[in-house]
Amino acid sequence: MDVEILSVSVDSIFVHKMWNDNELSKMVDGGVPFPMLSDGGGKVGTMYGVYNEEGGVENRGRFIIDPDGVIQGYEVLTPPVGRNIEETIRQVKAFQLVRESGGTEATPAEWTPGKPTLKPGPDLVGNVWKVWSPKK
Amino acid sequence: MGKTFKPGCKPPTPEVKPKEVEIEEKIIEEGGISMISVGQAAPDFTLNAYHKGEFKQFSLSEFKGKWVLLCFYPGDFTFV
Numbered sequence: 001m002d003v004e005i006l007s008v009s010v011d012s013i014f015v016h017k018m019w020n021d022n023e024l025s026k027m028v029d030g031g032v033p034f035p036m037l038s039d040g041g042g043k044v045g046t047m048y049g050v051y052n053e054e055g056g057v058e059n060r061g062r063f064i065i066d067p068d069g070v071i072q073g074y075e076v077l078t079p080p081v082g083r084n085i086e087e088t089i090r091q092v093k094a095f096q097l098v099r100e101s102g103g104t105e106a107t108p109a110e111w112t113p114g115k116p117t118l119k120p121g122p123d124l125v126g127n128v129w130k131v132w133s134p135k136k
Numbered sequence: 137m138g139k140t141f142k143p144g145c146k147p148p149t150p151e152v153k154p155k156e157v158e159i160e161e162k163i164i165e166e167g168g169i170s171m172i173s174v175g176q177a178a179p180d181f182t183l184n185a186y187h188k189g190e191f192k193q194f195s196l197s198e199f200k201g202k203w204v205l206l207c208f209y210p211g212d213f214t215f216v
Binding site for chain 1: 138143172173174175176177178179180181183184185186187188191192194196197199200201202203204205206207208209210211212213214216
C-alpha cells in the first residue's frame, strides 16, 4: 500500500529518539520506520483541531491526505482509546481505488478490498440491491 | 526526504510560513474552532522530526504526489 506515514506529538525530537530506541524498537523490528514529528506547543495540532489545551497534548487525530494535498478523511479520538489500524488501511485502500478509477467507482458500506465496488450512473439508480447486500 | 540537521542545545526552529500564520489567525478569530474539513487542502507545516537515527525537518508539502497518513497522538511513553 502506497502511503507515507507521519506521526506527531508534542514531545521533543530527543524524547522521540529515546522512545524509539528504548521501547518501540523492542516492539517493532528495526524501530519506527516513519518520521516522528515534534509539535511542541501544539501549533500544528491546533491548525488541525486536535490539540487538547487542557492536557497540553494532541488528541488521537488521524488524517488521510491525498496526492493533491486534500484531506479525504479524518478521525479524532480522546486519549484513552486507541485506534484500529485495520479500518484506517481499509479507508486508505478505498480512497486509492476511487482515485484510480477517476471517480467512476465508489465503495459501499462494509466494503473491503476485493469486494465489488459501485459504478454510479443512471443504470445503478434503483439497482444497488443487485450488486450490493448489507449481509456480508 | 526531509532535511537532516545536527541539533545543538536548541533544535532549529521550523520556519513558519505566512500561510500557516493566516490559518492560525483565522482559528483564533473564530474562537478556536478548527477550519479542517474533508475535501479541503491540508494546512502545510514544517516540523522537526526523529527519523531512523537522524534529526530531520519535514514539510507536509514535500509529500505532494503521495498519499499521507498524518497521525497525532498524546505522547511518547504513554500506554495506549
